[in-house]
Amino acid sequence: MASKSLQYDAAVGGTVKLPEEIDSVEFNEERLTEMKTLLRNIASTEKQTKLMHQSLPLHMRRRAMTYNPKRLPRKFRSIHLAQFSKSGLPEKKKRPSRKYRRKTANLLKEYERRKRTNVWLETHIWHAKRFHMTAKWGYKIPYTPTRKVYRACYRATAKHCLLQDTSYMGCIEICGPDETLKNGLSRLCSQEIGLTITAKAFLGGRRSGNVHLYEKDRYPFDCIGKIRFLWRAQDAGSDGRTLWIFAHPVFYKKLIQEFIGLFGLKNVHRHDNAMEVNASSESKIKEITTSPGTVRIPQYVNKVSGVTIKELKDALNYFRLAGPLSHVILGKALKTYKPSDNIRLKHWYTNWSEDLARKKVIKEQLCFWDNARNLTSTVEFTPGLVIGLVIADPRLNRPKKRTKALPGTIMTPQCLPENTIHTAFSPLWDHSIRDRIFHEMQSTHELNLLRAKECLVPGEKCAFEDYVQPIPVLLIQNPGSQDAEYKRLGYGSGWDLIVPAGYGLAVWQTLIMWGAKPAGLKEFDMQALETGVDLNTVPDTVLGKSEADVEYEKCWNKYFSRPNNRRVNYKKYAIASPFRCPWGQLVSEWVAAANPPKYYVLRDQEALGKIQLSLQRKFNIKSAKLSAEALIPLFLTMKSRGNPGDNSIICLPLRHDFRKNKQQGASHDNSPVYTEPLRKDPCQKERHLLRSSHLRLLKRLRNRRIREKKARQRKNPGTLIRIARPQNQTLIREQLVKIRELWLPAKPSSVRNQCSRECFGYVTRSSFSLSEGKVTALGYVTAKGLEKLFKICIKGTFKVLVRGTKSRCYRFATIKVRVEQTPF
Known part of the structure; x- marks a missing residue:
């Protein structure tokens, strides 16, 4: 082991030795130039290329120095601020405290700023605390509650009451x-x-x-x-x-x-110029x-x-109640207004009710509602019935805690007086009355102050309640399902409630307190599937086309955002259009027309009734004389396991598919009836060649830019020259279009014969139905394809083959024609 007096190099056998003393004068002379350069760079801000916070030693630098001068040493802060003031960048201020931001005035300003992008419903604040919100159709709409309520919402439509805010209508x-x-x-x-x-x-x-x-x-x-x-x-x-x-x-x-x-x-x-107002x-x-x-x-x-x-867009609140207890909840929540005789009131109702004709109207409405509110179900009313009411402020008619309203005395429909033209009369139609109601509305805070001042016994009526203005509302009855063979009779029945602007949140909270179950857009789609009527996916309407385009773009971008080895190769699955239903091309191939013809959804009640009789083998489908351009709406029920999903294809079965299905049923076999064989992708080799040639081209262009840079450097030695930016955006965009076209062509070569089974329709919405206990779907098929199905299905029930876009398995499904019995 080496001695402690020896230096390290000498201890290992080296020849280098450090001097025993240092000449301070010589050392300072050698370091003088370095010290002058350092001091000059620190003191001067005119000629240096770095900012103040970039000139500090590494151990003193902090990432927050760029926007927080207090991170720098005190003597350098003035130089740092001077540099940032010359650059013109605004100094970032500290975010206000939460206490400041939650003040009422500041909170309202923030709400008004956020309303500019999307319109808020009057119940937005209530929903935003309990729901996932989504921006849709120019509104902020509640999508679904933050807790699991999907099955609970179905139970509400079947046994209780489901409440939805559809004021965006x-x-x-x-x-x-x-x-x-x-x-x-x-x-x-x-x-x-x-x-x-x-x-x-x-x-x-x-x-x-x-x-x-x-x-x-x-x-x-x-x-x-x-x-x-x-x-x-x-x-x-x-x-x-x-x-x-x-x-x-x-x-x-x-x-x-x-x-x-x-x-x-x-x-x-x-x-009028909206931007040139004298304000x-x-x-x-x-x-x-x-x-x-x-x-x-x-x-x-x-x-x-x-x-x-x-x-009158956004001038009325539109609430929808569905379920057997919706009428009971309205009977509890809507208390008819009866003014005191010995009190002179100053609100709108005083002048409006002085007319003798209107007094008769008010008397009939009170009599009708007093008898109707005790009925047990909504289906006991006339379909589409309209009732006009003037009710007391709903904030004065709430239980102390949330209560489930239940029916009381059971009445028969014979006890209900006949509805007349006076029953539907309402002051809500008058624009001047609606404006006056909005401006004279008392806030909840004012009502609470009055209640705290005048209420002596908790729960008892206060004197100020006689002076609170009433509000007019309209009730519209929804009969629900009218065909027992299609859906359970009366399912989805309820009321539509129209409330003037300003009272949306007040009425909403009152209905919630009386036991209504709040729901969002997702539950609204669930109810549409359960009732068998989905307006968002109708292929020939403006809404259906718009929603299909939005969903197509979303799925398209999501598909091509994945790497190549994580994409489903739909060509191997024999799926021509996985993200949308090409109705025009499908109809043109069945019509055998060169140009895509216009298509429409068949809504003729007589023609749909004939098709339904044909499915029951009571009518000849040829006698219906269906137009080849028509799409027939169908309700499909899967006979075995599996959910095909949206945009699934509806195919015509072959004769041996029925025989195999019969054998599987006898042996309780749930395997698919037929499995599409895995095909080869004809464009796979072309995609690889196109991709490799594109990469070689990009590399060649980059090498060209590097050679140009080196040539310029040789001409101008000592000058800093950067490589030129690539000007190949158009080239990359064209390459992207070509590759995507090879993956999924915009117009498939064939839709009808895209797979082993002949395609004649598409599924627009598919999910598990809680009312049926099976997977159900809504779809549309071509008229010519439906006529061919009648030739194939000689015996038994009419069945079709359904296959999802991500599966090669075909499974049978029974079909029903969607016929709207009434227009209500």
């Missing part, structure tokens, strides 16, 4: 002479579908209905969508009529444009973000014919 008010409105609206619908808007059953205003609207004189093509309509109950001798139409926000503007062209209307405010920008922002009750309503007028249209 836009309202259109049409006013004008009776004959003018009838002649114009009759051109947008057809009597072949069922009762139209101008049917006598609806003109009185006592009943509401649903109908499909088309472009002017274009039936059965160019369907706009399904709307709900309601005529205003008018006094005798009045020529003018008023109609409310509730439309989905996707085709709301298109419907407005259709009405403008139909009645020859002009915009009343067309000369400050802050007041303009406040007008945009305030409640819809104060926003100017767009209006279109034809002075010659006297027709007027108003856009």
Whole structure:
């Protein structure tokens, strides 16, 4: 071991030795230049290329120094601030504390800022604390609760009450002479579908209905969508009529444009410039973000014919209650308003109720509702019945804790008085009354202050409650399923509740306190599948096409965001279009037309009834004379295990498929009837060659840029020259389009013969049905394909083969025709 007095190099046998002393003068002279350079770089900010926080030693640097000067030593902070002030970058301020941000005024400003992107419903704050929210159709809509409630929501529709806020449905008010409105609206619908808007059953205003609207004189093509309509109950001798139409926000503007062209209307405010208002920008922002009750309503007028249209979008709250207890909950939550005789009131109801004719209306409504509120079910009412009520403020009629409303005394329908035109009359139709109700509404905080001041006995009525203004509402009955062979009779029945602007949250919370189950958009789709009617996936409507395009783009981008070895090769699975249903190409191949013909969904009640009789072998399908361009709506029920999923293909079976299915049933075998053989991808080699040639081209272009850089460096020695940026964005974009076309062509070569079994339809929505206990699906098939199915299925029930897009297994499913028995 080496001695401690020896140095390290000498201890290991080396020859290097350190001097025993250092000459300080010589050492300082050698380090003088380095010290001068260091001091000059620190003191000067004019000639140095680095910023102050970049000039510090490595051990003193912090990542937060760029935006927080307090991270630097105190003597360098002024230099750092001077550098950032010259660059023009704003100094980032510290985020305000949560206590400051949660102040009421600051919170409201933040809400108004966030409302500019998507419109909020009046119940948004309540939903945002309990639901997953999604931006859809220009609104912030509750999608699904944060807890598991899927089965609970089904039980609510089957045994209790499910509540949904559908206030995003836009309202259109049409006013004008009776004959003018009838002649114009009759051109947008057809009597072949069922009762139209101008049917006598609806003109009185006592009943509401649903109908499909088309472009002017274009039936059965160019369907706009399904709307709900309601005529205003008018006094005798009045020529003018008023109609409310509730439309989905996707085709709301298109419907407005259709009405403008139909009645020859002009915009009343067309000369107004929305940005040149005699007000400050802050007041303009406040007008945009305030409640819809104060926003100017767009209006279109034809002075010659006297027709007027108003856009009441976001001016009304629209709630939907479904389930057998929905009527009981409304009976508990809606308490009719009965003013005190010895108190002089100052709200809108005082002047409105002084008319003798209106006193008769109020008396009939009170009598009808007092007898109707004790009924046990909604199905006991007339389908589409409209009831107008004036109720007390719902915030004064809540239980202390959430209570499940249950029916009391059982009454029979014979005890219910006949509904008249007075039953459907409501002051909610009057725009001036709605505005006054909105502006004179007392906040919940004001009511709580009054209750704390005047309430002596908890739970007892206070004196101030007699002075709180009442609110008018409209009730519209939904009969639910009317065909016991298709779905359980009465399933989905309930009420639609229309409430004026400002009282949406108050009514919503009252219904929740009385036992209604809140649901979102996901549960709304579940209910649509359970009832067998899904408006979001109808292929010929504006809503159906829009939703299909959105879903296609989402699935397309998700598919190509995966690496090549993680993508499903649909060509090997013999799937031509996995992300959308190519209806036009499917119909054209069955019609054998060169150009894709226009297609439409068959809604003719008589034709659908004949097809249903044909499935029961009571009618010849040839006698129905179906158009080759028609798509037949079907309800499919899987006979064995497996969920095919959306966009699944519906195929025609072969004779030996039926024999194999019969053998499997006898032996309780749940294996698929037929499995598509795995095919080869004809474009796989071409994709590999195209990809390798593309990479070689990019490498060659890069080498060219490097050679250009080196040549410039030789011409200008000592100058810093960077490699040029690649200008190959167009090249890469074209390569991406080619590769994607080889993976999934935009227009497949064949849809009808894409696999071993002949395809004649597609499934638009598929899921496990809790009411059926099986996997059910909604789909559409071509008329020619359905006629061919009747030739194949000689005996037994009619069955089709269904295969998912990610599976090679075919399984049988039974079919039913979706026939809407009533337009309500």
